Amino acid sequence: MSEREVSSFWDHLEVLRKVLFRCLIAWFVGAVAAFCFKNLLFGLLFAPSRDDFISYQGLAWLCERTGWQSLCPGSFQASFINTELAAQFMTHIKVALGAGLVVVSPYFIVQLYGFIAPALYEKEKRHAAPIIIWGTLLFILGVLMNYFIIFPFAFRFLNDYQVYEEVKNQISLSSYISNLLMLSLLMGILFEIPIVNYLLAKAGLLRRHRGGSHYTHRRCGDADAGHIAYIFAL
Numbered sequence: 001m002s003e004r005e006v007s008s009f010w011d012h013l014e015v016l017r018k019v020l021f022r023c024l025i026a027w028f029v030g031a032v033a034a035f036c037f038k039n040l041l042f043g044l045l046f047a048p049s050r051d052d053f054i055s056y057q058g059l060a061w062l063c064e065r066t067g068w069q070s071l072c073p074g075s076f077q078a079s080f081i082n083t084e085l086a087a088q089f090m091t092h093i094k095v096a097l098g099a100g101l102v103v104v105s106p107y108f109i110v111q112l113y114g115f116i117a118p119a120l121y122e123k124e125k126r127h128a129a130p131i132i133i134w135g136t137l138l139f140i141l142g143v144l145m146n147y148f149i150i151f152p153f154a155f156r157f158l159n160d161y162q163v164y165e166e167v168k169n170q171i172s173l174s175s176y177i178s179n180l181l182m183l184s185l186l187m188g189i190l191f192e193i194p195i196v197n198y199l200l201a202k203a204g205l206l207r208r209h210r211g212g213s214h215y216t217h218r219r220c221g222d223a224d225a226g227h228i229a230y231i232f233a234l
Contacts, residue, residue, distance in 0.1 A: 019115045026107050031100030038092060041099055045180060048152035049078040049159075055152045078159050082173045091177055098181060109136065127202075135195045142191030143184045151183050 034041055047053050056073045063072035082088055109132055117125060155176075159169055200206035 016115060019111050023104075023108050023111055026104040027097075027100055029100075030104040031097045034099035034103065035092065035096035041095060042092075045095065045177065048147070048155055048180075049080075049176070051075045051077070053152055055148050056156075073156065076156060076160060078155075079168075079170045080173055080176065081170045087173060091173055095177065095181075106136070131195060131198070135192060138191040138195065139188040142187040142189070145191070146184045146187040147180075150187065151180055154183075 048055070051073070060072050063069055113128065113132060117128075120128060159171065162169070197206060
C-alpha cells in the first residue's frame, strides 16, 4: 500500500469519526429533549392502554354505522405495576434514548449519505435517494401500523384474556414498553421487504422467469406470512 493510499485511508477515517461524533451529539440533544417531555412521551406510549384511544373510538364509530355491534369494543381497564425500585427511572432513560434516536434519524441518514455519496457513481446516486426516502417512509408506515392497529387490539385481547376468573392481569411496566417497542421495530423492518426485494432484483439475486413466475410469487407470499406469524408468536 502506497503512502498516498495510507493517507487517503486515514483521511476517510477522520471524516467518518467527525460524522459519528456529530450523530452522537444530535442523539444526545434529542434524548435530552425527549427526557424533558416525559408526560407527552409516555402519554403517547400508554395511549393504546386507554379505552378512549383513537383506534377504539374509530372502530366503535364504524360498528355504530354498520350495525355490527358484536365487533364494537367495550370499555376496558388496564392495570400496570412496577416491582423494581429504579425501573421507572431506567425506563424513562431508555425510552428517551429511543425517542431521541427516532427524532434525529433523518439527520443520521443525511450525515451517513453525505459520507458515502462521494464514492458513488452518478447512476448509483440517482437510485440511492429514492431508496432512502422510500425506505424511511415504509419503516414509519410499519411503526404507525403497529401503533394504531396491531398493538392496541392485541393488547386489549391479551389484557382481557383469562385462563381462570380468579387470575387478574396486572401488566408490568417493562413488559408493556418492551412489547410495544419490539413490535414497532419488527413491523418497521417487515415493511422494508419491498426495498429488500428491489435491491435483490437489482443485484441479480432475485429474478422473475416466465416459467417460474407463480413459484416466485408463492415463495414471497410464504415468506411474508412467515414474518407475520413470527411477530405474533413473540
